[in-house]
Structure formats: structure tokens, C-alpha cells
Amino acid sequence: MFTRKLVLGVSAFSALSLLITGCSSGSDTGDTGDKTVTIWTSMDQPIIDGLEAALAPRAKAEGITVKWSKVDNISQLIVQKVQANDPPDIAFMPQPGIIKDLAAKGKVTALDGILDLPTLRNSMTAGTLDVAQVDGKTYGLMVSMNVKGLVFYPKKAFEAAGYTAPKTLDELDTLTAKIKADGNTPWCLGIESGTATGWPATDWFENLVLKYGGLAQYNAWIAHQVKFDSPLVRQAAAEFEKIAFTDGNVLGGRKAIASNAFGTAGNAMFNSGKPGCYLYQQGSFITGFFPKAIQQSLDAEVGLFGLPPATAGGENAVEGGGDTASIYKNSPAAQKVMKLLAATDLGTTAAGNGSSFLSPHKDFPISGYPLQTTQAVAKVAYGSTGFAFDGSDAMPTAVGSGTFWKEMTAWIAGQQSLDTALKNIDASWPVS
Amino acid sequence: MLSQLFSTVLIVLAGIAAALAVFLVLNKLAEALPGRWEHRVKPYFFVAPAVAAIGVYLIYPTVVTIIDSFRDSNGEGFVGLDNFSKLLATPAFRQTLLNSLLWIAVVPATCIVVGLIVAALADRLSSGAEKAAKTIIFMPMAISAVGAATVWRFMYATQPPGTPQTGLLNGVVTALGHDPIPWLQQTTWHANSLLLMVMLLWGQAGFAMVLLSAAIKGVPTESTEAARMDGAGELRIFWRVIIPQIRGTLITVFVTVLIGVMKIFDVIYVMTDGAFNTNVVGLEFFNQLFTNYNFGYASAIVVMLLVAIVPIMIYQIRQFRAEESA
Numbered sequence: 001m002f003t004r005k006l007v008l009g010v011s012a013f014s015a016l017s018l019l020i021t022g023c024s025s026g027s028d029t030g031d032t033g034d035k036t037v038t039i040w041t042s043m044d045q046p047i048i049d050g051l052e053a054a055l056a057p058r059a060k061a062e063g064i065t066v067k068w069s070k071v072d073n074i075s076q077l078i079v080q081k082v083q084a085n086d087p088p089d090i091a092f093m094p095q096p097g098i099i100k101d102l103a104a105k106g107k108v109t110a111l112d113g114i115l116d117l118p119t120l121r122n123s124m125t126a127g128t129l130d131v132a133q134v135d136g137k138t139y140g141l142m143v144s145m146n147v148k149g150l151v152f153y154p155k156k157a158f159e160a161a162g163y164t165a166p167k168t169l170d171e172l173d174t175l176t177a178k179i180k181a182d183g184n185t186p187w188c189l190g191i192e193s194g195t196a197t198g199w200p201a202t203d204w205f206e207n208l209v210l211k212y213g214g215l216a217q218y219n220a221w222i223a224h225q226v227k228f229d230s231p232l233v234r235q236a237a238a239e240f241e242k243i244a245f246t247d248g249n250v251l252g253g254r255k256a257i258a259s260n261a262f263g264t265a266g267n268a269m270f271n272s273g274k275p276g277c278y279l280y281q282q283g284s285f286i287t288g289f290f291p292k293a294i295q296q297s298l299d300a301e302v303g304l305f306g307l308p309p310a311t312a313g314g315e316n317a318v319e320g321g322g323d324t325a326s327i328y329k330n331s332p333a334a335q336k337v338m339k340l341l342a343a344t345d346l347g348t349t350a351a352g353n354g355s356s357f358l359s360p361h362k363d364f365p366i367s368g369y370p371l372q373t374t375q376a377v378a379k380v381a382y383g384s385t386g387f388a389f390d391g392s393d394a395m396p397t398a399v400g401s402g403t404f405w406k407e408m409t410a411w412i413a414g415q416q417s418l419d420t421a422l423k424n425i426d427a428s429w430p431v432s
Numbered sequence: 433m434l435s436q437l438f439s440t441v442l443i444v445l446a447g448i449a450a451a452l453a454v455f456l457v458l459n460k461l462a463e464a465l466p467g468r469w470e471h472r473v474k475p476y477f478f479v480a481p482a483v484a485a486i487g488v489y490l491i492y493p494t495v496v497t498i499i500d501s502f503r504d505s506n507g508e509g510f511v512g513l514d515n516f517s518k519l520l521a522t523p524a525f526r527q528t529l530l531n532s533l534l535w536i537a538v539v540p541a542t543c544i545v546v547g548l549i550v551a552a553l554a555d556r557l558s559s560g561a562e563k564a565a566k567t568i569i570f571m572p573m574a575i576s577a578v579g580a581a582t583v584w585r586f587m588y589a590t591q592p593p594g595t596p597q598t599g600l601l602n603g604v605v606t607a608l609g610h611d612p613i614p615w616l617q618q619t620t621w622h623a624n625s626l627l628l629m630v631m632l633l634w635g636q637a638g639f640a641m642v643l644l645s646a647a648i649k650g651v652p653t654e655s656t657e658a659a660r661m662d663g664a665g666e667l668r669i670f671w672r673v674i675i676p677q678i679r680g681t682l683i684t685v686f687v688t689v690l691i692g693v694m695k696i697f698d699v700i701y702v703m704t705d706g707a708f709n710t711n712v713v714g715l716e717f718f719n720q721l722f723t724n725y726n727f728g729y730a731s732a733i734v735v736m737l738l739v740a741i742v743p744i745m746i747y748q749i750r751q752f753r754a755e756e757s758a
Contacts (some may be wrong), residue, residue, distance in 0.1 A: 258617060
């Protein structure tokens with residue numbers, strides 16, 4: 001009698017505490033006979049659906065069931081779960097810095113013995129296999145990518161006026177001048193984004209630093225080995241200044257940039273009659289912000305080119321992001337799933353189902369993307385000489401989500417000199 | 433959604449049950465003591481949980497924060513007064529302090545004035561019109577500050593000239609044939625901070641109005657009648673008869689709004705996140721802690737705020753006591 005009461009009490013209590021903490025204990029795959037592999041990701045649902053549909057039958061053939069969970073705040077959660085010794089088998093991280101941190105602490109399984117890395121290197125976009133490397137070992141496999149530093153334009157008006165995509169940054173300046181000489185406004189530019197105002201300006205900077213300095217200098221910059229107050233960053237700033245601050249270059253002028261919302265800043269390209277502006281630099285995701293009517297006939301209305309390199313045919317790395325898969329709980333089943341995730345044709349379903357999926361494999365057939373717009377993005381990515389992860393995401397948050405945004409905004413709004421802005425950012429870099 | 437609702441209800445019920453159980457157990461313990469002691473100890477037993485809660489959730493964090501304000505950015509190693517001196521040495525932080533002072537100087541006083549005018553004038557309306565006017569002015573109080581600030585962004589929103597304006601003010605400005613004005617970027621004379629204050633006034637005036645209106649209605653009609661008989665004009669009655677009698681309420685409203693303004697965060701976080709020189713202390717604290725992970729700076733800012741607020745609270749409590757005993 002007493003024991004029954006106790007058992008009841010204890011189970012009621014534990015049920016309650018489970019409810020209160022609001023978490024289930026997750027799927028325990030510790031049993032040797034159990035062949036379930038959990039994957040955590042924060043990717044968009046249509047991409048997950050596409051990958052899940054492609055992976056399930058291949059895993060089944062190996063006797064493995066894959067359980068996908070869409071997780072919000074995956075970066076914080078994975079750190080907590082690893083500390084609590086309860087990680088998922090595999091997780092897709094949008095920030096490779098976290099994979100590197102955890103790998104340095106020995107919490108992530110290296111993929112060197114598991115995947116055929118040399119072959120994979122030939123198959124993948126340059127640099128995408130290196131985003132999560134620690135001490136020469138590879139800890140992450142990028143499965144889905146996105147590209148930044150793309151210049152969108154209103155296709156019909158752009159082509160009717162006889163404009164062509166520039167091959168160098170100098171040609172970009174020439175194109176800007178030509179559009180202006182024709183009596184048009186060349187650029188749409190908006191960096192307003194609520195509490196994150198300023199990030200589109202940092203994207204501009206990152207891309208220009210990458211184009212002028214190359215990948216090695218860029219990586220030194222985001223590690224603060226190259227300062228903000230340096231010739232390279234000033235060169236990038238000068239080009240941005242030329243594009244954004246020259247009278248008549250930007251719709252609404254310099255004053256309008258800081259209060260123009262990035263999501264709608266490009267919409268003036270599609271004004272009925274004459275475009276309000278002709279060029280808009282953003283990431284591949286921005287098409288989702290275009291007016292509905294434009295989205296419905298995207299291929300007819302929108303063209304794009306990647307920000308060109310500093311010198312024609314020279315180093316031309318692209319900036320972007322991606323979701324990178326790593327093994328947090330090692331098992332033969334997890335390793336098998338990882339191998340399946342590395343296959344180029346795994347992305348076929350996701351690419352075809354209308355999601356924003358972009359395969360990091362450069363041998364992925366371009367025709368696999370139903371939209372010409374996506375094909376154009378893929379061409380920019382696959383033709384690059386290297387891949388740079390979003391720099392402000394990789395910097396310490398005090399800079400990357402703090403002073404870099406704020407000081408750029410203050411500079412662009414004309415409330416701060418470039419000199420002060422760059423020095424302030426350098427000063428805010430945490431001493432560790 | 434349903435399961436969340438269910439667990440919320442369950443947690444609330446479990447919490448109440450647990451609190452009841454604690455008091456029942458304490459009561460039983462006290463009753464177990466011999467007669468005289470039971471009565472001596474019981475009050476302490478009943479007060480103890482509340483005191484413990486304040487100790488754990490208020491006093492302990494305060495002490496830790498004060499200690500942390502003398503530590504480095506990771507909350508380790510003592511650095512003396514470094515956090516304070518470095519913060520006060522940065523021009524940006526001095527501007528932040530200046531902005532906070534501006535809020536303190538403008539908002540509570542304006543709030544009282546607006547509340548008082550509305551309360552005094554509404555008092556003279558027919559009861560139906562009074563209710564309607566008060567309801568409208570009180571309504572913003574029912575909206576969360578974050579929601580209200582998000583909506584108010586549309587007041588000041590700015591698009592480049594030649595594109596349709598989504599902001600109300602710029603809609604008017606462009607309709608009159610002018611170029612849109614980037615309102616929140618107007619730093620001359622801290623105009624943008626003043627625009628943010630308008631939003632808070634819009635939200636807080638109702639609060640001042642309700643309390644002041646109740647106080648005005650509490651003024652005995654005998655005193656105003658007597659003044660009228662003696663030939664005093666309405667304005668004179670207002671200043672010489674009504675105001676002295678509602679002084680206590682005026683001070684309470686003023687101090688409450690003042691403390692609220694010193695801690696102001698949400699309005700600015702949502703509208704500008706401190707850009708364009710609109711930063712204030714409450715927001716800077718948040719950004720130091722949750723963006724920069726600088727525990728030292730964050731704690732130092734809170735300590736400065738604490739030092740500024742405590743005397744005001746002491747004044748309010750004294751005032752309150754004086755009223756009670758009067």
C-alpha cells in the first residue's frame with residue numbers, strides 16, 4: 001500500500017516537473033539495437049520537407065529511421081544540450097563558430113574518417129567544406145547554403161536600357177555613372193531593420209573587404225588581426241562612399257538610407273512606369289520580400305549578378321551562409337546518415353519543390369532549380385573561388401551585432417565621421 | 433497551444449497549492465510549540481516566506497550586482513572603479529546619460545500637466561462625455577509598451593522620396609508637397625528623443641488622468657463652494673483650493689512616472705534601439721549585458737541607476753507616511 005502510494009507520488013511529481021521544465025527527455029538512442037537518428041535543424045520547413053523526403057528511403061535501405069526536428073534558437077540550445085550530455089545525433093548549425101567552439105572542447109566528431117573528404121572537396125563549392133575546421137580536421141558538412149552580395153535589377157528596364165552586368169568593381173562604378181547619366185537613379189539602398197538596423201550596411205562592407213582583400217585578408221579581418229582602422233577597410237569604405245553618398249546615386253539620397261527598411265527598399269525597382277532605382281544589393285533570400293506580383297513572375301521581372309571582383313578574372317570569393325551538419329552523438333547509424341547527407345543528389349527534391357534550397361555542391365545540376373533566378377544565384381556561388389561566412393556573424397556579438405551595426409548607421413546618417421566610426425568599432429572589440 | 437494552456441493552469445494551481453502547503457506546515461509547526469511560544473513565533477513564521485522571497489529575488493541580486501560592478505567584463509577578477517571610470521569617459525555613454533536626464537526632465541512633468549488638464553476639464557463635461565473622453569485617453573494604458581511602440585513606428589516611418597509613404601506624419605508631409613522627413617534621425621536639439629517621449633506620454637497620460645481625476649472628485653464641494661461664495665474665479669479656485677488638496681496624489685503620480693522613466697527601455701528598444709543618439713541608461717544596460725556580454729559594464733550601469741533611484745523612493749515612502757499620519 002505504502003509503496004504504491006510512493007510510486008504514484010514520485011511518478012506524479014516527475015510528470016509535473018517534466019511539464020514545468022517544458023521539455024521532453026528527447027529520444028534516447030543509446031540502445032544498440034535502436035537505429036533511430038535524430039536531426040535538429042532550424043532551416044525553413046520546405047527545405048526540411050525536401051531533404052527529409054529524399055533521405056528517408058535511403059536511410060530505410062540501411063535500416064535507419066531518421067527523425068527530423070525543427071528547433072528554434074538552435075545555437076543556444078545545442079550548447080546547453082551538449083553541456084547536459086544530451087545532444088541530438090546530428091544537428092545543422094547556421095553558425096559554424098559554435099561548431100568550432102564545441103569541436104575544440106571535444107564534443108563534436110571529426111568527419112575525416114567518415115566522409116571521403118578529397119572527393120567531396122571536388123564536388124563542393126570552394127571553401128564550403130572548410131567552414132568548421134579545427135586543427136586541420138573537418139567537423140561540419142554544409143548541406144544547404146545561401147549567398148549574399150548579389151545585385152538584383154529590374155530585368156525588363158535594365159535590358160531595355162542596354163545595361164550589362166559588370167565584370168569588375170570599376171565597371172560597377174561605370175555602370176552606376178551610366179545609369180545616372182541616363183537620368184535615372186542607380187541604387188536602391190536601405191539598412192533599416194528594427195533593432196538590427198545597420199546589418200545590410202555591414203554586408204556591403206564585408207563583401208567589399210572580401211573583394212578587395214581576398215579570402216585570407218577577410219578572415220584575418222573578422223578575427224581582428226586586420227583592424228577596422230586599416231587601409232583595406234578604408235578602401236572598402238571609400239567604394240561604399242562612392243556608391244552610396246554621391247549625389248543622385250541612391251534613391252532618396254544619403255539621408256534616406258538609415259530609415260529605409262531593407263525588406264522593401266528594393267521594391268522601387270518595380271514601380272510601374274520607370275523604375276525608382278535599378279540596382280539593389282542583398283542576399284538570395286530578398287526575393288521573398290519583393291511584391292507578390294513580382295514573385296509570381298520572378299524570372300521575367302528580376303535579374304541578378306554577383307558583386308564583381310576587384311580585378312577581372314582575379315580572386316572572387318562570395319559571401320554567404322549555410323546550415324552545416326555535424327555529429328554530436330557518434331554511432332555507426334549517425335555516420336551512415338552523414339554519408340547520405342554528403343551525396344550531391346540528396347538535394348534534388350528540395351531544389352525542385354519551390355523552397356529556397358541551394359545545394360553547396362557545385363556539381364549539382366543547375367537545371368535542377370526550376371527558377372532561372374535560383375539558377376543565376378547558383379552560378380554565382382558555384383563559379384566563386386572561395387566561400388566566406390558572414391563576417392558580422394563570426395565576430396564577437398559586441399561588435400558583430402553591436403558597434404558594427406550602430407557605427408555604420410551613425411556614419412551613413414551623417415552623425416559620425418568614418419574615422420570615429422572605425423576607431424569606435426576597434427575600441428569595442430572585447431579583450432580576451 | 434492547448435497543452436501549453438493546460439500546463440500553465442497546472443503550474444498556477446501547483447504553485448498556489450505549494451504556497452498553501454508551506455503555510456499549513458509552518459502553522460502546524462508553530463502550533464506544536466508550547467502555548468505562549470506559539471503566539472510569539474507565529475507572526476515571524478508567516479512573515480518569513482515573504483522576507484525570504486525578497487531576500488532571494490531582490491536583496492541577494494542587488495548585492496551580487498554591486499559586487500559585479502567592480503569586476504571585469506566576465507564577472508571575474510576585481511578591477512576597482514574601472515567600469516565606472518571607463519563608462520563615464522566614453523562620449524557615447526555621456527550622451528546616454530544626457531538623454532536619460534532629458535527624459536526625466538520632460539516626461540513626468542508633462543505627464544502631470546496633461547493628466548491634470550484632462551482631469552480638470554473632463555470633470556466639467558456631462559457624465560456621458562466625461563466617460564467617453566476618459567476611456568479614449570486611458571485606452572493606450574491597456575496596450576503593452578512594445579506593441580504600442582511597434583505601432584508608433586508607423587507614425588514616424590520614412591521611405592525615400594518618390595515612393596509611397598507608410599508613415600502617417602510623412603504621409604501628411606508629402607501630401608503637402610514636401611520631401612519626407614526622416615523623423616527619428618533628427619538629432620538637432622534631441623528632437624528625435626522628444627518624438628519618442630511623445631509616444632510614452634500618449635501611453636502614460638491616462639494613468640495620471642485617472643488618479644488625478646479621482647483626487648479632484650475627492651475634493652469636498654464645500655471648500656470650492658465657499659471659495660466661489662467669496663468671489664474667487666475658477667482658475668483661482670483650481671490653483672488655490674483644488675491643487676493644495678490633491679498635492680499628495682500629484683507627488684505620487686510624479687514619482688511613479690519618474691521611476692518608470694528612469695528605467696525606460698521598451699519604447700526606445702523597439703523604435704530606434706538607441707541609434708541616432710537616442711540611447712538611454714536602461715537600454716544601454718540591456719545591450720551591455722545581452723549583446724556585449726559585458727557583465728562589469730552592465731552591473732556598473734545598474735548600480736548608477738540604483739544610486740539615482742533610491743533617494744527618490746525614500747522620498748516617496750516618507751511622503752506616503754506623512755500622508756498616512758496626517
